[in-house]
Amino acid sequence: MRNQIIKLIPVAAIALILASCGRDAKTPGRIYMPDMTYSNSYKAYVASDVPTPEGNLMSARYPAAKTIPYGYIPNDSAVRSNPAYLMSYMAKNHYTHSAEKWQEEFDRAGKEIKDPLAYTDDNKSEGARLYNINCTPCHGTKGDGAGQLVELPGGGDGPFTSRPPDYKTRLPLENDGNIFYVVSYGKNMMGGYGFQLSVKERWQVIHYIKSIAGINGDDNGAGATASAATDKGKKDDKKK
């Protein structure tokens, strides 16, 4: 018996060697030439060797001080009405987003920001594409607030517990600038989309949502379509 056990040792050894050949899904595995695969220059989403001032190893850093963003136009009152200025990084540079100043900045944006983008079919269809990616989860394909996160296909309540208002009743109350500010910085339970969407893309989305709300495209403000009753609602809303 003992003899047999001793004879089994080589079999067990081979078994062990074969078993160790399996690849482990938790590790990336070996490579031929590490210096070619993992280069010295930083690639996106790879940790840096030098800690940031905040003490983490993020390779995405703030640009050097006084860096000018691509397409930047200085904040000068003479160029404020210039469409190129309106399309630039304006919203990021000249408006702030903090909970305390939200209302103030929202009102200011409503007065100052005008829609710089021409109403074309291309802009609207690109807006529709972006809307269906970024907005439908909550606002729904029809803009009535029945997105798949708010209302499940069977009619039950989705995980998102706040239901966005219907564009048809809400959008006529706002100036373009107000809508732009909300798309950029969010409002109440809605997050801001200034990070996801460029200024142009935000205006394209606004063109599209105005079209599904049944607002005439070139209407640049709340006044024209809003009746006396909705005007009252608007004032009440401003108090908010």
Add this chain to the structure above:
Amino acid sequence: MILEHHAQASKKLSLTTLLTVFLCLGMLVAHAEIDKAKWSEGKALFKSNCAACHNPTADGTGPALKGATARWDGGGSYQGKTGTQWLHVWINNWHDAVNAKYPYAVAMRSSRPAEMNVFAGVLKDADIDNILLYVENSDAFAAPAAAAPAAGGGSAQSGGNAPGASLYIFVLFLIVLVAILIGVTNRLDQIIDEKKGIVTAPKTRFYKKPNFIVAVILVLIVYCGYATVDWGVHLGRQQGYQPDQPIKFSHALHAGTHKIDCQYCHQTAYKGKNSNIPSLNTCMNCHKNVSKGPKYGTEEIAKIYAAVGWDPATKTYANAASAKPVEWVRIHNLPDHVYFNHSQHVNAGKVQCQTCHGPVETMDQVYQYSPLSMGWCINCHRQTEVQFASNNYYSTYEKIHQDLKNKTIDKVTVETIGGTECQKCHY
């Protein structure tokens, strides 16, 4: 054993069905006195006027409303009005209730930073009653539970298609077991023979026979050769790589069950060379509101809150000072000497995400679906037809357009437009 399992499952199933039926019946009986017409009207009004900020059972911009009538009643009578009447005043125009210094209204106002809208002229008294009826009994005529999404899609836990090491070990264990059993039967035969007095010539053991030894050596050579080549080919490739991420984010839940578009979070896939790992503010677009998941409850979402400095109690970024980035583990990695551009494939090529990344919408934990080897790239470039006709990007390829018109070529693959030339990707 399998049968038993089935029986158990069906028993469990029937038990749950029974329970559900009883619960439904119970709910129907309990709410028999609720007027469904009024309730439905209240629900519709609630959805169009209140639901942006309020939910019957969850805190949002405004507080959860279930039990509000009782809470306001608890506020007591004041200036000849009951608590419920003050609630009506508040809903119409909360300024009136605060200006009248009704204590509960004053406390309510100071408890929340956001100011409520004014509904005077929008909602009549009867409307408010209907809304309150709905709010207090929001689940009275609930949609059938079947509409609830199953938690997670199909599970795709096992990484690539390589069987695990445990399988090899098990098979070897079986082989060893068989060998031992053969040995035991042989020995028993021998004992029986000895008992019977039959003397047999000592047998040559099977593993000492030359035929067997040659066969074993051949098998070993073939296996080792295969293993060496296979290992060499896979060296530097990460197909099936499925690391544990710091947060147990499930694509099956987000992209599968809730059908959120890939580009909602990975929007730079159409904008730039790299597709992005979403920053935490993208998570917070929804998770400002949704703080509990179907599988891990608040545990995993709390990690987002900790990383971004969000305080779920006050619903502000109060802990921003202690915020620190989430260290996601990068799965897809191309060597540095290969140029790959996401926006080119997404915009000009109109390639679906799943073509390369596999069925991500069914993966609870993402793994690398494609080998990302050069052969794989080239193969796709040879086979994939370019959407050439109505694609502005290729309008300058005049000769190919001409050839297509003259029918000298019948289709345009990526190879036709130079997609297999070295310098396209290596420069």
